[in-house]
Structures are given as structure tokens and as C-alpha cells.
Amino acid sequence: MSGFEIVDAKEAHLPGVVAIFNHAVRETFSIWSETETTLELRKAWLAARTGSGFPVIVAVDPAQPNDVLGYGSFGVFRDFPGYVKTVEHSVYVAPTAQRRGIGRAILSELVVQAQAKSLAAMVGGIDSTNAGSIALHEQAGFEIQGNLKGVGRKFGKTLDLVFMVKAL
Ligand SMILES: CC(C)(COP(=O)(O)OP(=O)(O)OC[C@H]1O[C@@H](n2cnc3c(N)ncnc32)[C@H](O)[C@@H]1OP(=O)(O)O)[C@@H](O)C(=O)NCCC(=O)NCCS
Numbered sequence: 525m526s527g528f529e530i531v532d533a534k535e536a537h538l539p540g541v542v543a544i545f546n547h548a549v550r551e552t553f554s555i556w557s558e559t560e561t562t563l564e565l566r567k568a569w570l571a572a573r574t575g576s577g578f579p580v581i582v583a584v585d586p587a588q589p590n591d592v593l594g595y596g597s598f599g600v601f602r603d604f605p606g607y608v609k610t611v612e613h614s615v616y617v618a619p620t621a622q623r624r625g626i627g628r629a630i631l632s633e634l635v636v637q638a639q640a641k642s643l644a645a646m647v648g649g650i651d652s653t654n655a656g657s658i659a660l661h662e663q664a665g666f667e668i669q670g671n672l673k674g675v676g677r678k679f680g681k682t683l684d685l686v687f688m689v690k691a692l
Contacts, residue, residue, distance in 0.1 A: 530629055531589075537592050542566050544616050556651070612648070644691065652685065667689060
């Protein structure tokens, strides 16, 4: 669909990123935290990611270029040299902008950028009940390669983590 474009995130986008992140914290199991983030924390995250050469991208409406419809990024998977060719990514879309192809476009752009860096694999860690995200990743060529049972906890529930991997 049209009506949005994917661009590199700037500080002006961070209030939108904070809003999407905190909605996910409050209302979903997609982020395993019950603590909301802040603009300062997201500024530090953006600086750390981009300073390490990792992408942070946002989907915006060209008519309202600071209004964030969704965002995505990837970074270190596990911090040991042997994992240097593998990254862990995330993708989030504002509740009011879901099912318009934005998640698919963000994930596709992250794959393109990972391939351009000659990386070997992308890993997504997904709550096992997040059927939408699992379907999105399957469509993008990711496959389930692990199901870690009982490794998470939120809102008093014990959670399972699915690892979905795409070989690049
Ligand atoms: C998961 C998420 C990123 C999907 O983004 P989106 O922009 O809504 O998804 P898209 O419109 O690009 O959908 C692409 C495909 O993914 C699948 N999909 C997306 N949302 C789905 C849902 N709620 N239920 C079932 N399938 C879904 C479908 O196959 C869809 O293709 P289709 O619309 O042609 O059927 C979004 O719902 C989201 O941000 N959710 C909350 C946070 C989250 O779960 N993030 C992922 C953490 S791992």
C-alpha cells in the first residue's frame, strides 16, 4: 500500500517511537517489560545503535513526516565475537496503523540492510502467543528454530519465547 515511506530515524521521531513502545509495554506481551521507556532512554538507544553502524528506521506519512507509524531496528544478537554476523531485530507498528503493510515494509527494509552488511542471519525473539508477528515473519521467509518454554514473565504470566531466524 502507499501512504507511508521508510526513512532513517532522527531525534524528531523519538516521541513517536516512545508512544509505540509504551503502548506495547502497557497493552501487549511483545515487550517483556512492565516499565515504560522515556525520551532520554530512546535518545541513548538511537545514538548507540547508529553509532555502532546499526539501522533504526521509521515508517512515516510523507505529509506528516515526524508522526511515526512504525519503527524497526537491529543490533547485537549475543555479545561475543562468534555472533558478529548475526543480528537480532525488532519491528513495531502503531495500533492505529496496523494491517496496512507497514510491518512487512519495515521488516523487508531491515533484511535489505542486513544483506548489504553481508550479515549471515537475522533473529527475532517473539512471544509464542503473538500470532500476528509470527505470521509476518513466516511471510518474510523466517522460520521457527527454537521455542524456549517458560523463560519469560509479565503481568503474572509465564511466557514462552519463539526464535525465528532468516538465513541471509
Ligand atoms: C506484528 C506487527 C509488527 C505487524 O505489523 P503490521 O503492519 O500490522 O503488519 P502488516 O500489515 O505488514 O502484515 C503483514 C502480514 O503479517 C501477518 N499479520 C500481521 N498482523 C497480523 C495479525 N494481527 N494476525 C494475523 N496475521 C497478521 C499477515 O500475514 C499480514 O499479511 P496480510 O495482511 O496480507 O494478511 C504489528 O501488529 C505490531 O507492531 N504489533 C505489536 C508489536 C509486536 O508484536 N511487534 C513484534 C514483536 S516480535
